[in-house]
Amino acid sequence: MxxxxxxxxxxxxxxxxxxxxxxxxxxxxxxxxxxxxxxxxxxxxxxxxxxxxxxxxxxxxxxxxxxxxxxxxxxxxxxxxxxxxxxxxxxxxxxxxxxxxxxxxxxxxxxxxxxxxxxxxxxxxxxxxxxxxxxxxxxxxxxxxxxxxxxxxxxxxxxxxxxxxxxxxxxxxxxxxxxxxxxxxxxxxxxxxxxxxxxxxxxxxFSRFLLNQAKSPGPISDLQSWILSNLATDLSVEKLAERVAMSPRNFTRVFTRETGATPARYVAEARLASARQRLEQSNEGLEQVASASGFGNSLNLRRVFERNLQLTPGEYRERFSARALA
Incomplete structure (x- = not known):
């Protein structure tokens, strides 16, 4: 015993x-x-x-x-x-x-x-x-x-x-x-x-990415809002830095200081969060979800889900979609 x-x-x-x-x-x-x-x-x-x-x-x-x-x-x-x-x-x-x-x-x-x-x-x-x-x-x-x-x-x-x-x-x-x-x-x-x-x-x-918000209103906070509305566009550090009129190096330093996350991490988490929400709350096909969330195609979407969540997008939808869509 x-x-x-x-x-x-x-x-x-x-x-x-x-x-x-x-x-x-x-x-x-x-x-x-x-x-x-x-x-x-x-x-x-x-x-x-x-x-x-x-x-x-x-x-x-x-x-x-x-x-x-x-x-x-x-x-x-x-x-x-x-x-x-x-x-x-x-x-x-x-x-x-x-x-x-x-x-x-x-x-x-x-x-x-x-x-x-x-x-x-x-x-x-x-x-x-x-x-x-x-x-x-x-x-x-x-x-x-x-x-x-x-x-x-x-x-x-x-x-x-x-x-x-x-x-x-x-x-x-x-x-x-x-x-x-x-x-x-x-x-x-x-x-x-x-x-x-x-x-x-x-x-x-089961985890949810908690997107870090800038500590105070200003260019970085405004940029974060813009990123969430433009996930399918080019969100490279160079493009984001250009949007707020900073050098890439200075932009990365300021963004990380203000949000606690690097620009690349913030974009990756925002895109994954968007894809999860679409899989949970819509009947969109995987290609449509991938395109709207900034992953380009369903193969990239699958790779990101398997790497981060140990599930395919289809398996995630099956487990977590709204009851009305299941």
Whole structure:
């Protein structure tokens, strides 16, 4: 039997912890058909001085223990952190406990923003890891020793497993079951719960490029608006610099300073965002989408989607188009 401790910080999405607990419990139930001994002994701990975990939805979860009452040096198979909490004090408490507990655990796992706490503890230094797509740049900036992977739903590096946002924790948990007890059990659990054992694509398919806006009104801000209305035109650095009467070198420096992104990156993200929106909200053909978004043809569009989202444009449309168009 493997011990499985889930640390649930305050103010998160409780369906993460509840769903993970249900997956592990389902593995126990299916195994019980052949052997009454459970595969997992599950414990939920709160970071609070009481036993009630408050979720952001207003719902509450009753924990088995308070983290401060658990001995970090007790041997455990798996320690999982499902979020980063709502305060620095709470985060530091978890980080300190993890530093002490990690040497006595077979593996340490994070869901979503929980990777920030693993990184803060130093456990991810020199390792590959991921987190929610909104936190990827923050994780890389704050913890440069971590090798941040932006595409996968989850990443394993030795004894440390990290996952992307929210429901990707379910993908990771099925992978843990497979790692522990084999493919057949993990597949059966997934089928019983009507889940993918291997969900197609990575978390990049769910991310949204947040186009950086200039810090203040002016030529760069006006140019950004013009770019969004003229994606099919020549948007090379030279042409954009000419439009605002700057040298290419000075334009690149000013644009990057004002927006936090190079002109080339901004244009690439704007074009991809436009293509995604058209695939989601229109019945336009792929050639039309590619032309209007500035990719020229459907082959270029496909290459960009596969490189950035690990999906073809057709697969993206199938998964994310408006219900009225599906």
């Amino acid at each position: 493997k011990t499985f401790l889930i640390i649930v910080p305050e103010g998160g999405m409780l369906f993460e912890a509840a769903g993970i607990a249900d997956i592990l419990t389902q593995a126990n139930r299916l195994h019980a058909q052949d052997d009454a001994r459970p595969l997992y002994q599950l414990t939920i701990a709160t970071t609070q001085p009481h036993h009630v975990i408050h979720g952001q939805s207003g719902l509450n979860l009753l924990a088995d223990y308070r983290l401060l009452d658990l001995d970090p040096k007790q041997p455990r198979d798996t320690i999982m952190v499902t979020g980063r909490g709502v305060s620095e004090e709470e985060a530091e408490q978890v980080v300190d406990w993890l530093r002490c507990a990690a040497p006595y655990a077979r593996r340490v796992v994070s869901i979503c923003g929980g990777a920030m706490l693993l990184a803060q503890s130093g456990l991810l230094d020199g390792r590959s890891a991921t987190t929610h797509w909104r936190l990827l740049e923050t994780l890389q900036t704050r913890f440069p020793k971590v090798k941040v992977a932006s595409g996968p739903l989850y990443v394993q590096d030795g004894a440390f497993w990290t996952s992307g946002g929210v429901s990707s924790g379910f993908d990771l948990t099925l992978a843990l079951v497979e790692d522990d007890y084999g493919f057949s059990l993990a597949r059966t659990v997934a089928q019983d719960l009507v889940m993918y054992l291997r969900r197609p694509g990575g978390q990049a398919q």
